[in-house]
Amino acid sequence: MTTILLAIVIGAAFGAVLDRIGASNPAYIGKMLNLTNLNLAKAILLAIGTGSVLMFGGQAAGLVDVGHMSVKAAYAGVFLGGLLLGAGWALAGYCPGTGVVAAASGRIDALFFIAGGLLGAAAYMVTYPAWKASGLLDSIAGGKVTLGAVPGAEYEGLTALPGDLLGIFLGLCFIALAFALPERLVPQKAAAQPAA
Numbered sequence: 001m002t003t004i005l006l007a008i009v010i011g012a013a014f015g016a017v018l019d020r021i022g023a024s025n026p027a028y029i030g031k032m033l034n035l036t037n038l039n040l041a042k043a044i045l046l047a048i049g050t051g052s053v054l055m056f057g058g059q060a061a062g063l064v065d066v067g068h069m070s071v072k073a074a075y076a077g078v079f080l081g082g083l084l085l086g087a088g089w090a091l092a093g094y095c096p097g098t099g100v101v102a103a104a105s106g107r108i109d110a111l112f113f114i115a116g117g118l119l120g121a122a123a124y125m126v127t128y129p130a131w132k133a134s135g136l137l138d139s140i141a142g143g144k145v146t147l148g149a150v151p152g153a154e155y156e157g158l159t160a161l162p163g164d165l166l167g168i169f170l171g172l173c174f175i176a177l178a179f180a181l182p183e184r185l186v187p188q189k190a191a192a193q194p195a196a
Contacts, residue, residue, distance in 0.1 A: 015101040024102035026093020026109070033090050035185040045178035052171025059150065060164040066152040073143040077136035092116075 021043045022028035031037035058064030072078070089095045094102060094113045102110035124131070131137055142156060148166035149157030157163055 015104060018098055018101045019105050023098045024094075024105055024107070024110075026102075029089070029093045029098070036187075037184055038181050039183065042178045042181050045174045045181070049171045049174030049176075049178060052167050052174065056164045056167030056171065060168070066150060069150065069153055069155075071144045071146055071155045073139045074141050074145070075137050075139050075143075077131065080136065 018024055022040055023043075028037070028040060032040040055064060055069075059066050059069070085095065092099070092113050094110060096117055099110045099113040099117065103114055141158065144155050146153070146155050146157050146163050147170075148159055148161035148163035150163035150167075153163070159166075
């Protein structure tokens with residue numbers, strides 16, 4: 001029961017942060033995707049980078065149990081699904097997590113987004129045998145692998161580089177990119193000038 005309560009508290013806190021930084025606002029997400037306001041992208045990069053440095057640094061220091069690391073198998077269907085998710089995110093202005101946060105904050109359109117996601121998941125379940133037979137779910141690149149070998153982990157590394165150090169390095173790159181990105185890459189359109 002404690003685990004469930006802790007998950008609810010952490011989930012609510014995470015949702016509040018997502019709402020606070022604008023991740024539950026489709027207009028704000030649209031501005032990020034059309035490169036006119038990169039503040040949300042910067043927050044995402046900073047969060048991923050900080051999480052990577054803390055996780056891999058904690059593993060290297062022996063503070064984080066490597067057994068908690070979970071790696072999903074790579075297969076062609078994941079890349080296809082990622083493209084579909086990205087297209088849906090761009091069209092709807094929500095990803096699954098931000099859609100739930102938006103619904104919790106009272107946005108009615110997010111309820112339709114969630115319903116569509118559940119219908120899509122149900123359609124995938126019904127058609128799963130066809131997807132499995134297509135070969136799109138067959139493992140590629142060794143299946144469950146990491147970029148670098150992590151000591152004590154059950155996953156193989158694609159390279160001989162030490163995985164913890166590689167994770168810390170990539171995390172620092174994400175943090176640096178978050179600070180280096182300008183507020184926008186595409187200038188906002190100038191306001192229309194009144195006719196003289």
